[in-house]
Ligand code: PHE
């Protein structure tokens with residue numbers, strides 16, 4: 374039976390670790406700080422936190438539920454619950470498609486991190502003046518062939534792990550690496566707090582200022598809350614499908630969201646003090662973490678070891694997220710098309726490798742890079758990132774929330790919410806969650822989307 378072939382998490386903690394591994398990734402350390410920088414910090418961070426608590430987290434609970442109830446990946450889950458001939462399947466489809474799109478450029482960034490790990494080990498980014506270290510990123514990203522090779526290397530790693538079955542690999546990797554990543558950030562935070570620019574960094578991130586907030590900023594905060602929590606594309610649904618019937622979904626979702634948010638905020642509190650201390654640009658874009666971290670480490674004794682550890686952890690954080698992305702694309706073909714895992718994983722992985730090539734070339738090529746910006750306002754890399762996180766994830770998340778809140782039977786839904794969970798049985802929590810999912814979530818998503826396409830001024 375399909376169910377038996379899919380297996381379950383090995384331990385109670387397995388799901389939390391794997392799901393946290395999926396959530397915590399480049400979104401926290403690379404993307405959140407740079408979009409916070411571009412949107413001027415302050416109010417953007419507040420809007421993001423509101424989106425996490427009132428949109429992302431409620432949807433995560435619903436999404437994990439749908440996975441556990443159906444034991445399917447996204448398309449199959451909707452097919453099983455809503456029937457064959459309905460539009461609900463489309464929600465699952467958007468998710469699978471988003472998996473292809475996101476992993477294709479995610480892997481390019483992870484490839485940069487992989488290359489930085491090697492550069493660090495060779496001692497090439499652990500000394501020298503800030504300007505040289507910052508310039509290093511343009512060399513790395515600007516070398517198209519190199520970017521493609523590192524992208525392929527990272528995808529090969531991801532494919533190898535997912536073929537072998539996720540459970541063991543991911544559970545063990547996450548168990549060791551998550552605590553290390555946290556410790557690393559705590560150490561970095563101590564370092565950053567000694568810097569001259571710490572106060573300025575702090576007020577940049579947490580101060581109330583609206584200067585750079587544009588029409589698209591709210592959509593970007595919303596989109597990123599989906600991206601960072603891995604919701605709105607079926608990754609959490611798929612991981613939920615390996616969950617035992619009596620595990621506590623509510624507490625796990627809360628824990629994952631808190632951990633993810635903590636890492637994202639810590640990353641900002643490390644990167645912006647460095648930015649201001651060394652007179653760099655907070656709106657540096659995708660290069661932010663790659664330029665700032667080597668500059669900070671160059672000042673420390675043992676900078677080589679610091680740099681190798683940091684970028685290695687970044688690679689691992691990216692890997693546990695990439696695994697969940699590839700698991701979604703592959704499990705569609707395994708569950709719905711009857712492919713074997715050893716065929717589905719390399720085939721979808723291969724498609725993703727090809728899809729990522731233009732993103733890898735973006736920084737170096739006229740065709741996919743600067744030349745295109747005039748015509749459509751974004752290069753390939755930015756376009757993929759923009760469309761997937763800002764539109765596909767919220768749309769699929771909208772579908773998940775509508776389905777979980779309006780279509781599921783109340784009895785079954787309540788059992789899913791409360792089983793094994795002291796938190797889930799807290800008086801009023803279930804009803805509050807349901808009302809938020811029924812009304813607040815869809816209204817917020819639709820209003821923010823209308824606003825972003827200029828239908829009305831907010
Ligand atoms: N949550 C991951 C991160 O923040 C990215 C991701 C998105 C993973 C969607 C899976 C699904 O890096």
Ligand code: NA
Pocket residue numbers: 395396397398400401600601602603633
């Ligand atoms: Na994240």
